[in-house]
Structures are given as structure tokens and as C-alpha cells.
Amino acid sequence: MDYSRIRKILNPESLADRVVMAAGCGSGNAPALAELAKNGVTRFELWDHDVLEPVNLVRHVLGRASLGRNKAEAMADWIMDRNEDARVTVHPCKIEDSPAFAAGVAAKDAFRLVLCGVDDMNARYRINRLCVEQATPMVAAMVFRRGMGGMVFRYLPGQGGCYNCLTEFARQHGMMIEEAESEPTGATDEQVYGLGLDAFEKNPGLSIDIGFISLIMARMALEALVPDDGRRDFPPLRSNLIAFANRPDPAQGMKKFFQAEHFFLHPQADCVVCGV
């Protein structure tokens, strides 16, 4: 891979020992994986049990040549086609059926980061718990209903709260939770749009809408992966939660197009996963 046009921005060799573990290779994670592969990440471990179907083509990175193939296997080929230095391990199964996933999160052979793009809230909580227990960084993304926008959350051990803390945080901020497919119900304060949503695959949204969220996810992941060795020309990101509106959405308190709100989520004292 000829990195000459990005070398002044980051040092791709500094990413050689970084491993990105993708929990899911759906329409949310796939663009983030593609961007990381272009920007010097070469070690990937991919999980997905799903097969690419015609209905996926309006959102997914993969094209018609991959129809009927396992998404993780096809995405591995996409990555290796783009970056000849890439080494990709494929797990065409569900995270919960994969002892290799838990082993990977626990492995200390390299700096590991989990890219969480699963479409199941319970799976997301399980992955968060594993990451907290093993002090492994994680970036998770969720989209709001109808592609209004979304959220990207980053867990870095010892630097802020975990994904489970988000629920408590949301309650404190009067945000509302609901399932992705359902309509707003007139909403009690207990509900938070966008949190714990059945994110990418089930949630309606244009690929463009989801793409913004995936790019923020990729950028937050890259920012954590690149060592702060004085050879990158971007400052450290201080926030660990970014809410992004593709268009005005009063239900989210978002008034503008392309509005980004940054938060720093502290560990919540009553969090059952990371609480002290």
C-alpha cells in the first residue's frame, strides 16, 4: 500500500500491531472497516453470521458479486483487495457462539479495539461487559429511527464510562429510549431515542445517513488506534460520546442539519458493569 499521500497526517507503520475486531460486518460496520483499511490498519478479525442479500445493496459496501456470501468473508476479501498488507481472520458465526471472540477481547498480544456494529441490544451489552472486564477499548454506533442521525460511543479503559453507563446518563439528560422500529409513543422520560437501538440492519435510514455515523465511528476508532507519538497532526479527542443529527429532529433536541453534540460520559456510580 502506497501511503505517500497520507504520511504527513499519520504514520501507518504505527498501526502495524493494532488489531480491529469487528462485531458485525453489516451496513454500519462495513464502511468503518473500509476506511480503517485505507488508513493503515492491517490486522482485522471479523465476525458476522449473516449472508449478503439483494435487499442489502442499498446500504452495504459490498456489491452484487458478493450476493449469497457470508458478510465477514466477503468483507475480508474487500479489505485484502484494498490493502495487500492486510491480515484478516474471519469468523462466520454469531458472537455469542464464538469462543474466539471472548478470547480475542482477552488477548494481550496487541493493542485491540472492538468495533461494535451488532443489531442486537443484548449482544451490545454483552460485548461491553467483556470489553470492560478485559480493559479492551470499544467503539459502538447506533442510528436513530429513520436515519435522523445517530450516536457513537467510545469506551477507553480508565477514561470515562462504559456503554452500560449510557443508560443512566440518558435518564439524567431526559433522553428517551425506544426500539428502532417503533414510532414515538408520546414518550415518557424513561425512553431514549437512539440508545440501545437495533442499530444498522433493522433501522430504516439511507446509506448516506448511516454513512455519517460510520465515518464518525471510524474516526473515533482511528483516533484511539494511532499512538500519540508526535507524528499525527490531529489533537486527541476529548469526548467519548458524539450525537450527530443528519437533519433537524426536535425529539432529539437537534435543531440543525449536520449538528454534532459532544459529551464526556463519566463512569456512573451505579453502573453494574464498571461502577465502583
Ligand SMILES: [Zn+2]
Ligand atoms: Zn459503566
